[in-house]
Amino acid sequence: MSFVPTLDTDNNSSKALRYIEDVYAQLVARNPQEPEFHQAVKEILASLLPILAAEPKYQNQAILERLVEPERMITFRVPWTDDTGKIRVNRGYRVQFNSAIGPYKGGLRFHPSVNASIIKFLGFEQIFKNALTGQHIGGGKGGADFDPKGKSEGEIMRFAQSFMTELQNFIGPDQDVPAGDIGVGAREIGYLFGQYKRIRGGYPAGVLTGKGILYGGSQARTEATGYGTVYFVSEMLKAKGLSVNGSRVVISGSGNVAIYAMQKAAQLGAKVVACSDSAGYVYDENGIQMDTVRRLKEVERKRISEYVKEHPQATYFPSSSQIWTIPCDIALPCATQNEIDEKMARTLIANGVKAVGEGANMPSTLEAIHLFQQAGILFAPAKAANAGGVAVSALEMAQNSMRLSWSFNEVDAKLQEIMGSIYRQSVDAAQQYGQPGNLLAGANIAGFKMVADAMLAEGVV
Ligand code: NDP
Numbered sequence: 001m002s003f004v005p006t007l008d009t010d011n012n013s014s015k016a017l018r019y020i021e022d023v024y025a026q027l028v029a030r031n032p033q034e035p036e037f038h039q040a041v042k043e044i045l046a047s048l049l050p051i052l053a054a055e056p057k058y059q060n061q062a063i064l065e066r067l068v069e070p071e072r073m074i075t076f077r078v079p080w081t082d083d084t085g086k087i088r089v090n091r092g093y094r095v096q097f098n099s100a101i102g103p104y105k106g107g108l109r110f111h112p113s114v115n116a117s118i119i120k121f122l123g124f125e126q127i128f129k130n131a132l133t134g135q136h137i138g139g140g141k142g143g144a145d146f147d148p149k150g151k152s153e154g155e156i157m158r159f160a161q162s163f164m165t166e167l168q169n170f171i172g173p174d175q176d177v178p179a180g181d182i183g184v185g186a187r188e189i190g191y192l193f194g195q196y197k198r199i200r201g202g203y204p205a206g207v208l209t210g211k212g213i214l215y216g217g218s219q220a221r222t223e224a225t226g227y228g229t230v231y232f233v234s235e236m237l238k239a240k241g242l243s244v245n246g247s248r249v250v251i252s253g254s255g256n257v258a259i260y261a262m263q264k265a266a267q268l269g270a271k272v273v274a275c276s277d278s279a280g281y282v283y284d285e286n287g288i289q290m291d292t293v294r295r296l297k298e299v300e301r302k303r304i305s306e307y308v309k310e311h312p313q314a315t316y317f318p319s320s321s322q323i324w325t326i327p328c329d330i331a332l333p334c335a336t337q338n339e340i341d342e343k344m345a346r347t348l349i350a351n352g353v354k355a356v357g358e359g360a361n362m363p364s365t366l367e368a369i370h371l372f373q374q375a376g377i378l379f380a381p382a383k384a385a386n387a388g389g390v391a392v393s394a395l396e397m398a399q400n401s402m403r404l405s406w407s408f409n410e411v412d413a414k415l416q417e418i419m420g421s422i423y424r425q426s427v428d429a430a431q432q433y434g435q436p437g438n439l440l441a442g443a444n445i446a447g448f449k450m451v452a453d454a455m456l457a458e459g460v461v
Pocket of ligand 1: 180181182183184185225252253254255256257258276277278279320334335336337359360361362386387389390
């Protein structure tokens, strides 16, 4: 993927191209050693040439320069005591990237790989994803380089409490509303919410989303990202006369997004033949038994390798990255960033994949995306396809402020409507700006336009 214009070489396009190249060069110079952040910005900038050429106001008002600079980046110490009495120290982050259209909103990730680059790439993507949902939420993201694996319940709780003791200074229901992400599920949100409430008082339900149903959570939030990804892919297939029904699906990961993508794909008549965790993948030609995966990962917190003990016809392979060698019609990467590289993209294409739907954030490298596009594979980009989670988070905020609870079916129906709308916005923007059928370009342009226009309206702030 390059910034080089393909169709239009007029003066405005050349100017816009120079603008994009300058902004990107400055970004790399000012943020060295942040490769994931560079990658996320590059992916968006590469799509924006047609709109920047058509609308010079964005360049005149330095919209890109402002967009790529977070409004605020907070880092903090998170000290906690492990079960042996040893004091440990992690680093916490919150990036409050852009609040042009609403309070900052975005998940918290607890994983040893977390650093400023990862948090900034996620926060930057979140700005456009949140705009696409049609809800009034800005972009943010946070987390810590804490590894929840192998930690006791007590250690997880003490870590979450220490993390929130500092984070609470910067968040609030109208200011910044975190949720879960890798390593932060219902259990962690519970501990984080408990500590926020204890420090701040009252019952500030709207400060976090992904809460348990008993204390202010929304029905269908747990399912929303995985379901939403499959709803989006389903729309994309339908437009080509194809269907999820009867397809063969491979899904990476076995966490929150993967489990409910698996469930929805199976409900729509697909056979999911493989899933993974960070240590390896399981292949089950009879169809992965989602209930087993759910119990192993959500309740017992075991490795996916345990699956084959209960389903001896299945096979376990101790290398998660090789999951994409299993032939499939639909590939749903739902684990982590850059899990499909050029080599895996070539393998998927050679094996006849028809559609790729990104449940995870930035799971395909730029080179992999380029190969999918060149080969005419239907490609559902993360910021559109996995926006269902944050969309239902916004519905959770709405329910909290209205003090009411919608039923599962009501929320699920709203989720389907939102995913359909994101699909149509992406198609329309791609068409309008000369890249018909390119959902990546369409999603990037549609999200950008909403945020950029709000920034123009609000002046230089
Ligand atoms: P979870 O922590 O619930 O699950 C993550 C899954 O991915 C686990 O199976 C984990 O394996 C696996 N995984 C993590 N790191 C790696 C790695 N380096 N290589 C291979 N597998 C790995 O997280 P979520 O399901 O919530 O998040 C998954 C992705 O979806 C992330 O990219 C996240 O940003 C994105 N996302 C999540 C949303 C949500 O609502 N939760 C919303 C939108 C996007 P193991 O069990 O071994 O750790």
